[in-house]
Amino acid sequence: MRLASLALVGLSAALLTAGAPERAEADGPEGAACNEQRAQPSLIRGNYAHKDGLSFGERQARLKLHREAIRYRTEHYGSVKGFSQPGSGALPAILSAEHTSFMGLSVDLHRKVVPAVRCVEREIRATCPGSYRPEYLSGFRGQNSFVGGEVSNHLYGIALDVDPEHNICCRCLGPAATHPACTRPGATIADRMRMPACWIGAFEKYGFYWLGRDELEDTMHFEFLGDPDRIVRAGR
Numbered sequence: 001m002r003l004a005s006l007a008l009v010g011l012s013a014a015l016l017t018a019g020a021p022e023r024a025e026a027d028g029p030e031g032a033a034c035n036e037q038r039a040q041p042s043l044i045r046g047n048y049a050h051k052d053g054l055s056f057g058e059r060q061a062r063l064k065l066h067r068e069a070i071r072y073r074t075e076h077y078g079s080v081k082g083f084s085q086p087g088s089g090a091l092p093a094i095l096s097a098e099h100t101s102f103m104g105l106s107v108d109l110h111r112k113v114v115p116a117v118r119c120v121e122r123e124i125r126a127t128c129p130g131s132y133r134p135e136y137l138s139g140f141r142g143q144n145s146f147v148g149g150e151v152s153n154h155l156y157g158i159a160l161d162v163d164p165e166h167n168i169c170c171r172c173l174g175p176a177a178t179h180p181a182c183t184r185p186g187a188t189i190a191d192r193m194r195m196p197a198c199w200i201g202a203f204e205k206y207g208f209y210w211l212g213r214d215e216l217e218d219t220m221h222f223e224f225l226g227d228p229d230r231i232v233r234a235g236r
Contacts, residue, residue, distance in 0.1 A: 110157030
């Protein structure tokens with residue numbers, strides 16, 4: 001489970017306010033062109049998660065945005081037990097699971113976001129020189145890791161954790177909070193992760209949001225918050 005009441009840390013103003021224009025980039029999966037896009041602000045957790053000290057109006061606005069974010073995920077990726085609106089008619093998201101790979105490791109993700117992950121991998125291989133290779137990935141998950149009415153994007157198969165043992169979530173509940181990287185005085189987010197910064201840029205270039213920008217400082221976690229219908233453009 002994760003905490004949902006800590007102060008926001010280092011959120012990117014560009015991601016919180018507006019999406020970036022999209023344009024075709026390098027070849028993506030099966031020769032299609034990868035479209036650059038930013039995370040949609042309405043889907044970013046920091047914009048709808050509960051915060052202490054808000055006025056009644058602000059709390060209501062966040063609750064409304066949260067409901068809309070869940071509805072969007074239901075419409076585009078499928079239903080999650082306990083969170084989808086009755087009568088939506090959406091099939092369970094898990095039925096769209098696809099076994100794929102990322103940087104040589106196997107992972108199960110929603111089939112709609114698999115092309116985005118391939119675009120990210122191509123970008124990393126082209127622009128991120130170095131020897132870093134993850135040892136473990138986590139995609140689809142059956143158990144919710146949030147409290148307070150939130151639902152993890154892992155349940156929709158649109159979130160990917162990269163090397164939890166080396167890219168730490170110090171503000172999550174559980175053993176990670178006592179990791180030496182989290183208890184060392186003066187440690188920065190960069191000190192709590194092994195993954196190079198250029199990996200973050202590659203993910204964010206193609207519609208993913210890095211939860212290291214969230215109050216949780218979850219450095220392992222990427223979630224696809226772009227438009228799944230605009231990941232690639234076939235042909236040239």
